[in-house]
Amino acid sequence: MKTDIILAGVGGQGILSIATILGAAALRDDLYLKQAEVHGMSQRGGDVMSCLRISSTPIASDLIPTGAADLIVSLEPMESLRYVQFLSPTGWIVSNTVPFVNIPDYPAINDVINELERRDNVIAFDMDATAKEVATQRSSNMVLLGAASTLIDIPTEKIENGIRTIFAAKGEKMVESNLAAFRAGRLRAQHREQ
Amino acid sequence: MTMKTKKLLLGDEALALGAINAGLSGAYAYPGTPSTEILEFVQCNDVAKSRGIHSHWSSNEKTALEEALGMSFCGKRAIVSMKHVGLNVAADPFVNSAMTGAHGGLLVISADDPSMHSSQNEQDSRFYASFAMMPALEPSSQQEAYDMGTYGFSLSEELHLPVMIRMVTRLAHSRAVVETDENPENENELAYPANPRQWVLMPGNSRVRYRELIAQQADLERLSEESKFNRFQEGSNRRIGILVSGIAYNYVNECFPDGCPFPLLKISQYPLPRNMVAKLADSCDMVLVVEEGQPVIERGLRGLLDRGVSVRGKLDGTLPSSGELNPDNVAAAIAALVPDMKKQLLKASPEPAKIVAPRPPALCQGCGHRDVYAALNAALEEFPSPKVFGDIGCYTLGWLAPYNAIDTCVDMGASITMAKGAADAGQHPSVAIIGDSTFTHSGMTGLLDAINENTPMTVIISDNLTTGMTGGQESQGTGKIEEICLGLGVSPEHLMTIDSLPRNHAEMKTLFQQEFSYKGLSVIVSRRECIQTARRHAKK
DSSP: OEEEEEEEEETTSOHHHHHHHHHHHHHHTTOEEEEEOOOGGGGTTSEEEEEEEEESSOOOOSSOOTTOEEEEEESSHHHHHHTGGGEEEEEEEEEEOOOOOOSTTOOOHHHHHHHHHTSSSEEEEOHHHHHHHHSOGGGHHHHHHHHHHTTSOSOHHHHHHHHHHHHGGGOHHHHHHHHHHHHHHHHHHHHHHO | OOOEEEEEEEHHHHHHHHHHHTTEEEEEEOOOTTTHHHHHHHHHOHHHHHHTOBOOOOSSHHHHHHHHHHHHHTTOEEEEEEEHHHHHHTHHHHHHHHHHOOSSOEEEEEEEOTTOSSSSOOOOTHHHHHHHTOOEEOOSSHHHHHHHHHHHHHHHHHHTSOEEEEEEHHHHTEEEEEEEESSOOOOOOOOOOSOGGGGSOOHHHHHHHHHHHHHHHHHHHHHHHHOTTOEEEOOSOOSOEEEEETTHHHHHHHHOTTOOSSOEEEEOEESOOHHHHHHHHHTSSOEEEEOSSSOHHHHHHHTTTOOSSOEESTTTTSSOSSSOOOHHHHHHHHHHHSGGGHHHHOOOOOOOOTTOOOOOOOOOTTOHHHHHHHHHHHHHTTSSSOEEEOOSSGGGGGGSTTTOOOSBOOSTTHHHHHHHHHHHTTOSSEEEEEEHHHIIIIIHHHHHHHHHTTOSEEEEEEEOSSBTTTTOBOOTTTTTHHHHHHHHTOOGGGEEEEEOOGGGHHHHHHHHHHHHTSSSEEEEEEEOOOHHHHHHHHHO
């Protein structure tokens, strides 16, 4: 298997925990992995992007070439569009539709959603709402991971184990609520595909 | 057989773990993107903790390097890590550490930031290694970064020289699976250099030592020829040969999933192995040099006259001369030289979405720097041409809207010294704004200049009790800022402290105005804990 994922969001939203969980799962599955992160100045409320490459054979570049990503996974709708040039012709966009408005010239949200939904292969919904239904809004990144997991060839239980590992230190309740968010996101995406 | 464990590590972390497993005794550093995670890893590592390996932050890169050199003098293995511009600060001990040489293994890790993700420039640390006549290692992968811990220390102790390890952002901050050793080596025992003379760099000793260092260069080159990190790969297509260094190796490989068809020389150890380079040049019509950062290798190959082998790279525009490399611009460069491979190398990609607006970084909501800038702007309104000299840290973001509050940002500590020069030139008001960590890094000495002349200027130390931009490392002046100022000689009547909070806006504004009207040096410490570290402390 080989999956190239662009993780996108705004600094501080928590895209890196998605990368950490998939990383733990990939390591357990004896897969190769490369994940380029952004640290430093851009983390202060700016756009952040991480390249996550998972493969059963060795991976050369830490960065994904343009036109090659299998997935754009984004916590924010405009941020998902920032990286469309990386998407392969068969690639998917999985995105939250709730805008993060911290700039004065953020475009009209309807235009952003229309631009997103006119593309082929898109799974986009209000992940904050789904997270709130089953856990808390803070778990929207786990809803996103759940939705994206339907397109990633790693066994679901291994990703769930990754979630358990990452949140174990914060207590069983935290583990369960993040698992619930993950499953709700997964269900929603599966439902949408049919 | 030794046991290996697979771990998922950042390049920075792999390097730190490699050093720990090779018997590290001390890690020294000042935080700086993309190097910060090296010392942070040592601070959290169980072996390092149980052995009491030194891992406290230093005041700046110069003090860090000298501390590491002192440990090496005593025969123990030390690393010192910094970002590329930090090496400018540490340049004096760096260059002179090649003169003293190393006793215990000494690795100087300098992390470059091509594309300037979080830096002022794209300077290439490899120039420094060649300038100091020191060997340098440039890992191409997280695994090599790990392996260079053991290898680097051995090389350093074999040559009795410090060894530079050059990192770049995309390796420092990229995670991969690394095979690591189970049982860390023992630390070195305390022992002193066999030749104590060369550690006293008086002219008489230095002249002797410099001749030795020059004579040693042949050994350095021989070790590069023999290095397991430098590799020549045959290729059947001889239209071009590729000379590739460090992380750029991965981008070339990304272009050729079934293997590179061209002869290729991969470099991860310097000085350049001349015989290997000659072998590559003899096996192809033209050499493409692919290196991250500035064209260090390419310049060496071309020389001044550039009349020998046909060399392509950054100097002739085959590759972009600024910004980092990536699989796309490397593929485009190869396709430009071998046009019939265009179809194979260049893939169509979707058009960028036009609707996307830029989202620059900004000061956090609830950050005290915001309150300082709001009050400062209000206080400066009455002046026709106030000048505010900024510095390096989160508060550099005060240049952006809505504050547009600073006029300069140059290097660590330059706010105070430039404000002084401007005041000397007749500028009023002349204001410096500097963070607490930057102040103890390089602001204190400049402040002494202003104190000694009672320069009419105002220094604002925006103290957030941490090194904020790099993620909240402890700041060396915390709890001591006022004492430091008084100790240096700031007049107690013109040393003020205020909490930078929205409710103190009017009071801050008045305080600033009052000190602008004083025709001498004032220091105002505006204090509020960084919102990011405050949140972390609240969770504990």
